[in-house]
Amino acid sequence: xxxxxxxxxxxxxxAGPAAADLVFPDLSYRTGPYAANGIPFxxxxxxxxxxxxxxxxxxxxxxxxxxxCETGYNTEKGVECYEATKxxxxxxxxxxxxxxxxxxxxxxxxxxxxxxxMGYGRTSAKNGEVFHNIFNYPANYWDGAxxxxxxxxxxxxxxxxxxxxxxxxxxxxxxxxxxxxLEELSKKHGYELSLLPVDSxxxxxxxxWLQIRRERPDYVIMWGWGVMNQxxxxxxxxxxxxxxxxxxxxxxxxxxxxxxxxxAADGYKAxxxxxxxxxxxxxxDLKKYVVDAGKAAxxxxxxxxALYSRGMYAAMLATEAARTAQDMFDTKALTPxxxxxxxxxxxxxxxxxxxxxxxxxxxxxxxxxxxxxGDGLGAVAQxxxxxxxxxxxxxxxxxxxxxxxxxxxxxxxxFAEENNITPGCM
Amino acid sequence: xxxxxxGDFKTSYEEDSQTFxxxxxxxAYHGALVVAFAIVPFFINDYWANAVALPFLIYxxxxxxxxxxxxxxxxxxxxxxxxxxVGAYATYKLMTAFPEVNIFFHVLxxxxxxALVGMxxxxxxxxxxxxxxxxxxxxxxxxxxxxxxxxxxxxxxxASGQISAPERTVIGVPVTGPHTxxxxxxxxxxxxxxxxxxxxxxxxxxxTGRKWMAIRDMDIAAEIIGVNxxxxxxxxxxxxxxxxxxxxxxxxxxxxGAVEVGEAFGINKSFLVLxxxxxxxxxxxxxxxxxAAFLVLLPVLLKNTLVGTLGWPTDLAAHxxxxxxxxxxxxxxxxxxxGLAQLWRITKExxxxxxxxx
Numbered sequence: 001x002x003x004x005x006x007x008x009x010x011x012x013x014x015a016g017p018a019a020a021d022l023v024f025p026d027l028s029y030r031t032g033p034y035a036a037n038g039i040p041f042x043x044x045x046x047x048x049x050x051x052x053x054x055x056x057x058x059x060x061x062x063x064x065x066x067x068x069c070e071t072g073y074n075t076e077k078g079v080e081c082y083e084a085t086k087x088x089x090x091x092x093x094x095x096x097x098x099x100x101x102x103x104x105x106x107x108x109x110x111x112x113x114x115x116x117x118m119g120y121g122r123t124s125a126k127n128g129e130v131f132h133n134i135f136n137y138p139a140n141y142w143d144g145a146x147x148x149x150x151x152x153x154x155x156x157x158x159x160x161x162x163x164x165x166x167x168x169x170x171x172x173x174x175x176x177x178x179x180x181x182l183e184e185l186s187k188k189h190g191y192e193l194s195l196l197p198v199d200s201x202x203x204x205x206x207x208x209w210l211q212i213r214r215e216r217p218d219y220v221i222m223w224g225w226g227v228m229n230q231x232x233x234x235x236x237x238x239x240x241x242x243x244x245x246x247x248x249x250x251x252x253x254x255x256x257x258x259x260x261x262x263x264a265a266d267g268y269k270a271x272x273x274x275x276x277x278x279x280x281x282x283x284x285d286l287k288k289y290v291v292d293a294g295k296a297a298x299x300x301x302x303x304x305x306a307l308y309s310r311g312m313y314a315a316m317l318a319t320e321a322a323r324t325a326q327d328m329f330d331t332k333a334l335t336p337x338x339x340x341x342x343x344x345x346x347x348x349x350x351x352x353x354x355x356x357x358x359x360x361x362x363x364x365x366x367x368x369x370x371x372x373x374g375d376g377l378g379a380v381a382q383x384x385x386x387x388x389x390x391x392x393x394x395x396x397x398x399x400x401x402x403x404x405x406x407x408x409x410x411x412x413x414x415f416a417e418e419n420n421i422t423p424g425c426m
Numbered sequence: 427x428x429x430x431x432x433g434d435f436k437t438s439y440e441e442d443s444q445t446f447x448x449x450x451x452x453x454a455y456h457g458a459l460v461v462a463f464a465i466v467p468f469f470i471n472d473y474w475a476n477a478v479a480l481p482f483l484i485y486x487x488x489x490x491x492x493x494x495x496x497x498x499x500x501x502x503x504x505x506x507x508x509x510x511x512v513g514a515y516a517t518y519k520l521m522t523a524f525p526e527v528n529i530f531f532h533v534l535x536x537x538x539x540x541a542l543v544g545m546x547x548x549x550x551x552x553x554x555x556x557x558x559x560x561x562x563x564x565x566x567x568x569x570x571x572x573x574x575x576x577x578x579x580x581x582x583x584x585a586s587g588q589i590s591a592p593e594r595t596v597i598g599v600p601v602t603g604p605h606t607x608x609x610x611x612x613x614x615x616x617x618x619x620x621x622x623x624x625x626x627x628x629x630x631x632x633x634t635g636r637k638w639m640a641i642r643d644m645d646i647a648a649e650i651i652g653v654n655x656x657x658x659x660x661x662x663x664x665x666x667x668x669x670x671x672x673x674x675x676x677x678x679x680x681x682x683g684a685v686e687v688g689e690a691f692g693i694n695k696s697f698l699v700l701x702x703x704x705x706x707x708x709x710x711x712x713x714x715x716x717x718a719a720f721l722v723l724l725p726v727l728l729k730n731t732l733v734g735t736l737g738w739p740t741d742l743a744a745h746x747x748x749x750x751x752x753x754x755x756x757x758x759x760x761x762x763x764x765g766l767a768q769l770w771r772i773t774k775e776x777x778x779x780x781x782x783x784x
Contacts, residue, residue, distance in 0.1 A: 030741030031748075039741075070729075070740040075682060075689060080477040080726065087473065102588050102684045106604035122586070171575060173586035173686050180585050197575075200688055298741075411585060418592055 021065035022058065022322060022334060024049060024315075025085040027078060027095040030298070033201035034073040034226030036256040037307055039298055041096055042068070044311025046297035047290050051282075052319060054289040059322050062332040068297075073226070075099045082107065091339040092116055092318055098174035101134075106419070109133045114340040116321075118314050119144070119250055119273055123177055124411035126373030128344065129423040131412065135343050137317070137374030138365050139273040139399075141223075142407065144249045145178035146399035147271050147378040148221050149185050151247060154394075161190035166217040168208060168224065168232055171197035175223040178249075182221075184403050202228025209235040222248040229257035233265055243267040247380070253390065254306040258383045266385035269393075273378050274313050274362040276390045278304025282312075282357030306381075306390055313362060320356075321346045344369055363396045369425040376401070429777035445627060451774075462616055467609035475608035480681045482722045483615040484673050487622045489702040489714035491669030496700070497709035498630050499662035500642030501551050505544075505563035507695035508570030509667050511687050512540045513674030515580050518589040521602075521679065522582060529594035529601060529679065533618065536675040537668040543570075544667020551659045555645070567696055574687040590684035602679045611680050618676060622669050627711050629665065638662050639709070670699075705758055707767025716766035724751055 028042035029035055049064045058064050067088060069081035078100035082093065093108060093115045095101055101121035108115045109132065116135045117125065123142045125134035152160055167182060169175030179195065186193045194217065196208040202224060209232075212220060220241065224232050229252045236246055244267040248257070253270020283304060290296050291303065302308040325334050325342025334342070347366040353359060365374035377396040384391060416423050434449045436442040446452040470479060488506060495503050516536035521529065547566040551559050574580050581589050593603030600606050601614045629635050637658040640648035649655055678685045685691070698721065706717020725747055732743035762769050776783070 028740065030739075031744040035741075068733075068740045070733075070744045072744065075685070076481070079682065083473040083476045084730075087471075098586075099588075099686055099689055102586065102590070102686075103682060106590070106683060110604035171688055173588045176585065176587045200692075298739075418590075 021063045021089075023065050023067060023085075023089045023091055024318060025081070025088075025090045025093060026066050026068045027071050027081050027085075027093065027097075027100065028068055029071050029073045029096070031070065032072045032074075032226075033203075036230070037226055037251070037254060038073065038096065040254065040256070040302040040305050040307035041311035041314075043296070043298040043300070043302045044308035044313075045094070045315045046311075047286055047303075047308075048312045048315035049319070050290050050295050050297070051286055054293065054295065055285060059319050060326045060332055062326075062334075064319070071095065071097065071100060073097050073099075075103050079103060079107075086111060086113060089336075091322065091334055091336050092343075094118065094314055094318065096120070098122075098177065099172060102173055105131070105134055111336075112340070113336040114343055116314070116318060116343065118310075118317065120174065123373075124408045124415065126371065126408050127412035127423070128367075128369050128372035129412075129425060130416045130421055131372060132426055133340055135367065135372045137346075137367055137372060138348075138363055139376045139378050140373050141177040141249070142181040142404050143273075143373075143376035143378060143399035144271050145181040145221075146185065146376075146404060147380070147397070148247045148249075149182070149189065149191075150397060150400065151269070151271075151380050151394070152191075152219050153189065163191045163219065164194065164215065164217040165191050165219045165221060166194045166196055166212055166215070168196045168198060168205075168212075168220060168222045170202060170224055170228055171199045174225065178221075178223055180407060181404065184407065185400065188400075188403060198224070198228055198232070200228075201226055203231055205231050205235050209239055209241075212236075212241065213239040218245065220246045222246070222252045224248065224252045224257075229254075230260045233258055233261045233268060237261045237264040244269060244382070247271065250310075250378075253381060253383075255388070255390075256305075256307075258385070259388070263385045265383055268383045270381050270383070270390070271378050272306070272381045272390075272392070274310065275360060275392065276306050276309060276381055278309075280358050280361060285357060286312075313358075316356060316358065317346070317348070320348065320352070343367060344372070376404070429774065429780075431778065443631075445631075459620070462620075463613070467613055470608045470612050472608050475612050476681070477726055478723065479612050480615055480676075482718055483612070483619045484676045484681055485699065485702060485722055486715050486718040487615075487619050487676070488670050488673035488699045489706060489718045490622050490626045490711060491666045491671075491673065492699050493703045493706075493708065493711070493714045494626060494630065494638070494669070495662050495666035496703055497707075497713070498635060498642065499638040499659065499666075500555075501548070501659060501662060502556065502560040503563040503666070504560050504693070504696045504700065505547060505566035505570070506670055506699040507691040507693060508567040509540050509544055509670040510674030510677060510695060511570050511574055511691035512543045512667075513537060513671030514678035514685060514691065515574050515589065515687070516540065516671065517675040517679050518582075518591070519580070521592060521594060525592070525594075528596060530596055530614075532594075533672055533675045533679070537671040540671020540674065541664040541668040544663045544670070545660050548660055548663030548667075551663065552656060564693075564696075567693055571687050571691060574691075586686075588684050588686050589678065591679040594679070602683065604683070606680075615676050615680060618672055622672065623711055623715070626665075626669065630711070634658075634661060642709075701755065705755060705765055707765030710765070710767035712770065713765050713767030716770065720766060721751070724754070 029038035046066050049066050067085050071078045071081050098120050101117045104115050114133045121136050123140040125131040125136050198205050248270040250271045258265040291300050321343040324346050325338045329338050363377040376399040379392050379396050380394045381390040382393045429450050446455050495501050513536045516539040517532050520532040550562040591602040593600050599610045601610050637653045640653050641658045702717035702721050707713025728747045732738045
């Protein structure tokens, strides 16, 4: 009996190996305080992969296999998911968590598997000469911080020297990322910055918003995620903070974040690095081949939401990189090393996106060995509570590279020194 | 049949008071040690090490530490997460400040630093007990997490507030950093667990342990018969924090490699380790191991069964996992309030009588 039990346990603990497809693990979180944001992203990611399988027969004739693994936004489970899936020929990791990304940077580099932290993760990974396997195109947190300040500059005719700006942030590696940039920018533009950390998961923000009510900063910037976004927007409404002076990073700009506050959330702004809405040809295909065929991930009710679009965009960039790699090496099956090279030579053009059914969806950019972060273009979206939709109120505009580049060089060089990496192209 | 005392004669006091008086137990114990040290390292892979073995070994050390305080000395503590954070940040500061010193000693010194911090936060136990002490240690938990978040010196002023372990070796073999082999990290943690369990077992059955238990059972009576409550309580806090600090150090440096204090060492960690101690069995070293195994292995097992074997959606599996683990905890505690260790003891009693129970 004991032997049977032990062998049953052993069999259950080891996941079975898979056939040679293009394997894209999806480290998702559909449970816990971050699920409201994790679900649409993961649905979009998986649905796009399903669409390619159903419509085109995979990428270049090779089927895609998505292995979903629940992390709950928890780094320990993230590590377990990484270890459980890497043996199955995983080509690329997109953990959708800055904490897990930090965890995976050394591990994935040692294992030679690329990581794409799209708009999150370690910002200095933009320096591809140090972070060979880590990519964060098309934009990163420091770009985002700079976008927010640029937007404020534009709203105030370029003079923000006597403004007070507050940063409400998730008290974790994620939320702390923009601080250094905002401090540098404050030296340049002269605004006064106050920092208000919110402990995870962020349901309790009374004291932070009391402080905002007392100090009345001219603008509030938010780096929030999960339940923290909804609570922050509700608290801002409660203290009657002017919503059009409240700017969230792209992770604080989904429908789930503003809907609970109802009409009062009207005018709230959030950054984005791709277009929003469901007015694209690809959605017709998604509906036809995935949703109507009953193959949608999750409940299939997230189509067209901001984070669904972002998950789909992440999947699109991943599969386009795989296609680039297939062309480069003239092969169908890919190794993680080939996938990495494909990502490093990825070029997104308008023609390419239009052919994929996503015309004018994201900015054009080109990844190079020394620049893993793209051009850092971003735009500002505003919430229309009556129409229940986001609309872009600006064009894509660049970040302040003059301030950011020295920061990126300094941080990546510090990492290179700590880990004995000689910077250079592979 | 298997489990017999007959014929196993003790001819000296040492033999009579050994940890495993029954020969079968002794053999099983030595067998387990041989398997753990000499056979498992040859078969272990990255997945087994990082998803199963390392968390089990490290939580077991933490549970042994907490068991000394709660199970043996009767002082309730909710500060485990904070004390693990002290161990983690102490190793980080030591690793980066003295890179030439062997990581083995860093981990031990980190344990020592945690012992000092633990004694400091143990001082209130001289005046308050029970729930009130739990609240005082809860303050330690929140204070320590806040401290490591707030003071940049602790994380060497890194932009993200994360600490990450650089590569360190033991006799030429890397045990921290990304280029580690599964067997190396496993053996490194196993050595610490074996050492901790041995020390804890021998402390708890000697004079020190008896003083702790006297304090636990009735502190006034203990004081009357000559147990110094100051020394007994503070020594329990020190020894307990020492082990918890080692667990925190290994958790950060060997297992995760990069941590963020709020997420890795939050209040949830304190509760998790406390549950391990309660489910495993208060005041039993074996209970700490069993409790850690239960709470580390069961979720992984359930996840792999539900998602890997049955192919259920991951969110359903994750919710079911919470429900099943929760239900099992309740069932276990109703069926056997003294934990897995007591279940094991009853099984042994039955085995000794089998096949002729009275």
